[in-house]
Amino acid sequence: MKKSILTTIVAAGFALGAFAQGSVNVADNQINPGVTINNSSTFYSGAMTLQVWYMNGSTIAGNINGNANNVAYANMVADGFTLAQTYTSASISSGTFTFGELDIAGVSPAAANTEFALVAMNNNTFGSGSTAWATGVASGPTFRGGLVAFENPTANYATPPPNTPTPPNFTGWNTLGQNLVMTAVATPEPTTIAFAALGLGSFLVARRRK
């Protein structure tokens, strides 16, 4: 009996999973924002890694946009975003990429508005997994990276034809109106580290005296 109930629950889970999916058009040529480097006005041309992360729900995480890139990236991971796809094969021109339809099985419920984070890095040699950012940061001072988060509609790509919907553009990014700016990762200067150590030492001394 227990086995049968368990089987039913597992089957129901798979069934629900089968109905959870969303697609988007991974391209920015139909919207105003693009990928820039060093500042928000220099559109980037060259080799690039682009990662698409997503998180179910439509509440835009407030701790990504506007933060320093390494802080924003750490926040994105801590928020629970899942890596959906890494694009490493193409160079981009004038901040414009057109990678086409991306089908994401984990979007739930199907065709829901979903939170997306795009992570861009200025080379395509950092690998395709969730360690690409760390690899890029460790690659040296020429590394530039950035991310942007926004809510976007998705389409249910599993809808059988002829009604299979076309994947939506990144209209949410367009509404946000903010370029994806790749910058150097801020690293603390030696004096900053010294001041931090001094402060920590003072704190510990003060505590011991109490």
Place this chain on the structure above:
Amino acid sequence: MIFTAHTVTTKIYKQMRTKSLFLAAAALAVGIASSSAQGVYSQNVVGYINLTLSEGFNMVSGQLDADGTGTNNTISSIFSTNLPAGSAVYVWNGTGFTISGFTAGKGGGAATWDSFGTTPLNPGIGCFVSIPAGAYGGATGTVTLVGNVLQGAVVNRAIPSGGGFAIIGSQVPVAGGMQTTLNYTPSIGDACYFYNPGAPFGIYSFGAVKGGSGGAWGPSEPQIAVGQGFWFFSATGAGWTNNFTVQ
């Protein structure tokens, strides 16, 4: 290769003078006929297109015309009795599909088109064709379309004047770049979605150049095959007139 739903061969005939030419990738055996009487030059060009269809859904478009006007073609006149019984054709009407079935009666007999078989399907209008499972024994089948090749300023009648989605194809049986070969002038925001059964759409869109001027296709200009249908999003509703002459 952006189109996998079907393959196409095309042949065009004129009478009396014979010439052969290639229109893009499709081999065209052309017999050209000119009859000059009191300054009147006959331009009629007839031909056929072979569509290779798979079981399931195929996205196609007719590019041959019944009477040279480009306005009197219907589902039943285009496909005649060439589809397997149980097939259906889905024509986009702007808000949904008009579906016409090609079915045999309950008691058997030859399949016929239902009353929606009179739905217009003129050159440049695309559609889905649904072939029932097992109709081709798990393989593919060939359907031959016959008619006139439209010439002159050939207007695509599928693109909604106010913009939006439509299923379209080329108005003429020529393969090639939508802009460079088939003479479509894109607008910023236009997009083509090529249907690939069981796989993501192939998307080709025309966007503004960032930090520059004008527009560009991304990732590249869409290449349209003879007989191919595809979803098209028109950002502005701008028309598509292809000045075309068989020569």
